[in-house]
Amino acid sequence: MSRSTGSTVPRRRRWSALFAVGAATAALVGTAAPAAAGPANSAAAGNCPFSATLCLFDQTSFGGARFAVKSVVPGGTCVSLNDSGWGNRARSAINTASRSAALFSNDDCLGGPYQVAPNASLSDLGSFRPQSVWVS
Template identity: 55%
Template sequence: MSMRNGVRYALTTLALTGTAVVAAATPAAAAPATGAVVIAAPATGAAGAARAAGDCPFSRTVCLFDQTGYQGTRFTASSTTSGGTCVSLVSHGFGDRARSVLNGGNSSAALFALDNCAGGPYQVAANSGIADLGTFRPNSVWVP
């Protein structure tokens, strides 16, 4: 984990069915919102098929998936500030991609149609998920 201009960037290695997957949020991939840690990791194949509704492995995070039923590539965002933060999905290449979402936090999260946490919200209750977002395609998320 490194610090640059007060924003944390994480490099994480996850083991999925015996295969190491390296995921990174780096300055080259566009800086996350101040007070946010963003990790994207694929979860496809056998590991993706084994996902349960509670499979957002980090506490106090919002996990978005590019397939319904919590399948496919997982985009994880977590706030490092009290009160929460807005995270642009567009800046991280996940705009218009989320099809399902899990909220592992103790407060409601919100998905937004626009890139600046405007144009909504589509609420995700605390410690719950939405297995199919239907036609709604978020471009930002408020992470509690």
């Protein structure tokens, strides 16, 4: 028996249902913290000043270029980082949302997720290189 997901729009095509902001930044923040998720401190939060948003950075400790994404679809949506030129680029992340975000090593949010807790940050993703993200 197969079940329908309730959507006929492929996840990759939901891009129009998202608000995404990409901006280059030159700020580097202090020394690297452990790879474990922690609360978004004020220094990290200053690099992601958007509410209910997942910010990805192409350097550890929230430095370098920033890609910010949030869902405008109730329940959340999958965003292909490959489609936006951010596949394999993210090295750190800040989640300012009250719900978890998830990073995936495959496109279309497939495979085991790497969670970014609500209102938390990851200063170093280690060797994990996301290809897609789920934001809600």
